[in-house]
Amino acid sequence: MQHPVTPADPQLPIAEALQLAVSKKADLVGFERDQKRLVAHRDDLSKMNAMGLSSLPLECIAVPESSPLLHGERTRLNQSEDYSRRLTAYFPVYFVAALYELQSLMQRFSVKAFVIGGITRDLLLFKEKRLTVKDVDMTVEGDALAFAAFLTENSRNFTVEEQFPEFGTAKVRYKDSLMFDFASTRQEIYPHCGALPVVVNRGVPLVNDIIRRDFTVNALAFSIHELGHVLDYANGFQDIQTRHLRVLHPVSFFEDPSRILRAMKFCARFDFELGEETALLLENFLEYGGQCYKGGGERIKQELKGFLAAAESQCKSQWIRFFIEKECYRLLNMETAYRPGAETIERLSGVCAILPEIESALSNYVDKDFLFDVYLCFLCADMPEDEFQKTTQRLGLTRHEREFAEHFRRLKPHVVERFGTLHDFSSAAEIYDLFHGIPFVTLGACLVELGFSNPKHMRTVLEAFLKYKRKWEKLRLELDGNDLINLGIPKGKQIGKLLDQLLHAKLAGQVPDRLDEIQYVQNQLGFEAETQSAESSPTGEQPPC
Numbered sequence: 287m288q289h290p291v292t293p294a295d296p297q298l299p300i301a302e303a304l305q306l307a308v309s310k311k312a313d314l315v316g317f318e319r320d321q322k323r324l325v326a327h328r329d330d331l332s333k334m335n336a337m338g339l340s341s342l343p344l345e346c347i348a349v350p351e352s353s354p355l356l357h358g359e360r361t362r363l364n365q366s367e368d369y370s371r372r373l374t375a376y377f378p379v380y381f382v383a384a385l386y387e388l389q390s391l392m393q394r395f396s397v398k399a400f401v402i403g404g405i406t407r408d409l410l411l412f413k414e415k416r417l418t419v420k421d422v423d424m425t426v427e428g429d430a431l432a433f434a435a436f437l438t439e440n441s442r443n444f445t446v447e448e449q450f451p452e453f454g455t456a457k458v459r460y461k462d463s464l465m466f467d468f469a470s471t472r473q474e475i476y477p478h479c480g481a482l483p484v485v486v487n488r489g490v491p492l493v494n495d496i497i498r499r500d501f502t503v504n505a506l507a508f509s510i511h512e513l514g515h516v517l518d519y520a521n522g523f524q525d526i527q528t529r530h531l532r533v534l535h536p537v538s539f540f541e542d543p544s545r546i547l548r549a550m551k552f553c554a555r556f557d558f559e560l561g562e563e564t565a566l567l568l569e570n571f572l573e574y575g576g577q578c579y580k581g582g583g584e585r586i587k588q589e590l591k592g593f594l595a596a597a598e599s600q601c602k603s604q605w606i607r608f609f610i611e612k613e614c615y616r617l618l619n620m621e622t623a624y625r626p627g628a629e630t631i632e633r634l635s636g637v638c639a640i641l642p643e644i645e646s647a648l649s650n651y652v653d654k655d656f657l658f659d660v661y662l663c664f665l666c667a668d669m670p671e672d673e674f675q676k677t678t679q680r681l682g683l684t685r686h687e688r689e690f691a692e693h694f695r696r697l698k699p700h701v702v703e704r705f706g707t708l709h710d711f712s713s714a715a716e717i718y719d720l721f722h723g724i725p726f727v728t729l730g731a732c733l734v735e736l737g738f739s740n741p742k743h744m745r746t747v748l749e750a751f752l753k754y755k756r757k758w759e760k761l762r763l764e765l766d767g768n769d770l771i772n773l774g775i776p777k778g779k780q781i782g783k784l785l786d787q788l789l790h791a792k793l794a795g796q797v798p799d800r801l802d803e804i805q806y807v808q809n810q811l812g813f814e815a816e817t818q819s820a821e822s823s824p825t826g827e828q829p830p831c
Contacts, residue, residue, distance in 0.1 A: 291316040291325055291351065294344060301340035304331040315344060316351060324348035326536065327356050333537045337478050339578055346574040347536040349563040354521055355536055363493075364521050369409065370514025376409055380463045381419045387443060389513045395436050398427040399468075400492060401508035402499075406516060410506070410526045411556065422466045425507070428489045430470040434458050454488050471495035476541040479578040480585075483541070493519055500545050501525075501552070502532045525561070532561035539571040543579055543617055546571065547589035550609055554593065554602040572613055581620035582680030590618070590681075594661040595654070598645075603638035606661075610634055615665065619677040630668045633738065637664060640737035640744075644730060647748055651755060656730065662687065663694040663731035690725035697728060701735045705747050712750065714758060714793040721754045763788055764800035765807070773807055784810060 289312045294303060296317045303315045307328040316325035326348045334340065334347060349355050373382045392399055403423040426433050434456035437444040447465070448457040458466045471490050474483035483498070492507055499505045502520040509515040520534055531549055539545055546568055552558055560568065593609075596602055609615060610631045616622055626634075641660060645652055662683075666674055674695070678688050697704065708720060721729065729751060736744040765788065767781050775781055787810065788803055797803045 289313040291323065293317060296324070296345035296348070297343045299341050300331050300334045300344060300347075303344045304328065304335055304340075307331065314351075314356070316348070317344070319345075323351040325351050325356070330536050333476075334540065337476055337537075337540065337578075339479065339540060342574050342577060346570045347540070347567065348570075349536050349566065353563045355533065355563055363517060363519050365518045365523050367516045367518075367523070368514055369508075369516060373514055375416070376413070377417060378419055380461070381422075384443070384460045384464055384466075385510060385513060387441060388437075388510050391437055391440060392433075392511050394440070395433055397433055397511075398492070399433070399510045400425050400517070401510065402506075403504050406506040406508040407503050407522075407526070409508070409516070410523065420464065422464060424466050424468045424510075425471050425492070425495060426468060426489075427471050427492055430454055430468040431456055434468050454485070472498070474498050479540050479575070480543055480583070492517070496520060497534055499534060500538065500542070500548060502534060503552075503558075505534060529556065529558045530561045531558045532564045533567065536563070536567055539567055540575070540578075542585070543571065543575060543581070544585040544589040546614060546617060547586065547593050550605045550614070551589065551593040551596060554596045554599070554605040557601045568614075569612065572616060576616070576620040579620055580680065581617050582677075582682065584682060586617055587681050587683075591655065591658045595658045598638045598642045598657070600638070603635050606638070607631065607635040619673075619680045622673055622677060624669050624673040624677075626668065630664075633667075633735075634661070634664050636738065637661060637734055640734050640741075641730075644733050644737070644744075644748065647752065648730065651726065652730075656727065659687065659690065659727040660730045660734060663691050663727065664734070666691045667695055667698050667731075669695075690727040690731075693725050693728040694731045697724075697732055698735060701732050702739060705732070705736060706743070708743075708747055708750055710746060715790040717750050717754050718758050718761075718789075718793055721751055721759075758793060761789075761792065763792060763803060765803045769804075770807060773804070773811075775807075775811070 291314045292306055292310050292312045294306065294315050294317050296319060298306075298315075303326065307313070307315050313328050314325040315328070315331070316323055318324075324345065326344055330347050331344075334342065369376065373385070377385075388399070401422055402425045405417065405419060405422060408417055424430075431449060431451065431454060434446050434449070437458060438446050443461050445459045446456055447459050450456070453469070454472070455467065455469045458468055460466060470488040471492055471494070472485050473487040473490055473494055475486055476483050487494075496505045496507070496519045502522040502525045504522075505518075505520045506522045507517045507519075509517060521532075525532055531552055533539070533545065533549075549560065549564070549568070553560065593605075610626055613625070615626075637660065641657065645656060648656075666678070669677065674691075678691070683691070705720070708717070712720075724732070733744055733748055733751075736747060763785065765785075767785065770781050770784060771777060775784065784807060788797065788806060791797045791806055792803070797806050
């Protein structure tokens with residue numbers, strides 16, 4: 287039973303709100319806003335205080351009074367479902383065989399274990415199809431390392447690949463078909479906003495492990511010891527049915543801000559909506575998080591990549607618009623003063639409609655990061671230079687990522703002008719000069735930019751680029767600058783000029799081998815000598831042969 291709500295000011299600092307709750311022996315501290323009662327739980331106030339966030343206002347972690355995120359509502363078993371008779375309908379046979387063997391070994395070891403996370407979520411999401419299973423997250427109520435060792439000692443099918451004693455985790459391979467990641471159930475604390483968590487207790491009951499996870503739909507547990515039973519401590523079943531995404535407690539985004547990007551990734555991928563209180567907590571973090579969090583870093587980059595690399599869809603386009611309009615891009619750099627204009631918002635949200643055709647046409651050349659890389663180009667394209675440098679540094683972009691983003695920043699205002707002269711009958715030399723030296727990702731972004739103004743011409747440019755990739759990108763001369771010096775050409779600009787002429791001749795099929803290249807150079811030298819002699823003649827006439 288919750289103690290009565292103590293009325294307070296929404297701007298009351300968390301430290302004072304916590305002190306008020308303790309002095310009044312109240313579980314909740316709340317206030318009225320927009321005809322709603324919003325409350326914060328004493329335990330959540332304690333978490334914020336422990337992370338050094340005591341000066342932030344009460345409202346930054348307040349949720350509606352009826353929210354299931356409040357303590358007492360979020361750690362009880364809501365429901366369980368039994369899939370034991372339908373395992374082979376949902377999972378590959380090799381995975382089911384591994385589960386039965388695990389169950390037998392667990393009974394001998396007297397331990398309980400669960401499949402946790404994406405597999406269990408997808409089981410409920412996609413009941414109409416059999417899932418592909420390669421990597422499995424397992425949580426063990428006990429010592430995961432000891433159980434992993436027991437597996438390998440008592441079964442020829444399980445092999446420990448790696449162990450991480452400092453984290454209490456192990457990677458275990460089942461035959462050649464599966465990789466299990468074993469971890470002990472645990473409780474964690476976050477030293478400060480955005481920090482890596484610190485484990486304070488291992489081998490705890492599953493219910494205490496559930497609360498540390500990101501979203502209710504990822505907190506479902508598939509039992510191994512009671513094989514096929516799915517346990518729901520956080521209302522994940524209902525959230526899957528209604529396609530809502532909810533965090534498990536109000537401090538979630540302050541603990542790990544990258545969860546905001548992860549939320550948009552899941553919403554875009556599964557066509558989910560944010561729960562009311564989760565949307566409120568997201569906006570509150572973006573309003574107050576800059577006081578304790580600088581943004582950027584590896585986790586933000588990885589979650590941004592996961593979000594932007596999701597399959598293109600209308601749903602993804604809507605969440606990209608949300609990402610910009612709600613200023614979630616500030617997670618890359620919470621100190622940024624940059625605010626994208628309407629055109630940038632339209633460009634970013636409209637990429638989804640154009641990029642699939644380009645990605646499909648370039649399928650032989652793109653890698654797994656292509657979608658993210660193209661979006662990164664557009665995300666950075668209109669930033670002022672100083673903001674671009676700060677953001678890319680904070681995000682930790684590689685040199686390659688900075689190079690193609692910078693190249694697109696320079697090209698974007700001139701894309702139509704640069705590619706506008708290309709037509710179906712352009713020569714090999716014209717096509718080569720147009721595309722040579724442009725990073726592949728930059729060209730992908732340029733094609734998208736062309737698609738906004740002239741889709742038909744975008745396809746012409748795309749076909750020309752494919753021809754360039756197939757026929758001319760790797761074209762190389764037999765001669766180099768040293769060879770030209772050996773032929774008697776002095777060092778200087780003339781060497782570069784002759785190499786360009788020679789390359790164009792090769793593109794035109796005029797110099798198929800090294801001897802032809804040498805002859806071409808000698809002919810050019812002879813022509814230039816005749817020209818210079820004619821220009822030096824007093825009458826301007828050609829000298830006699």
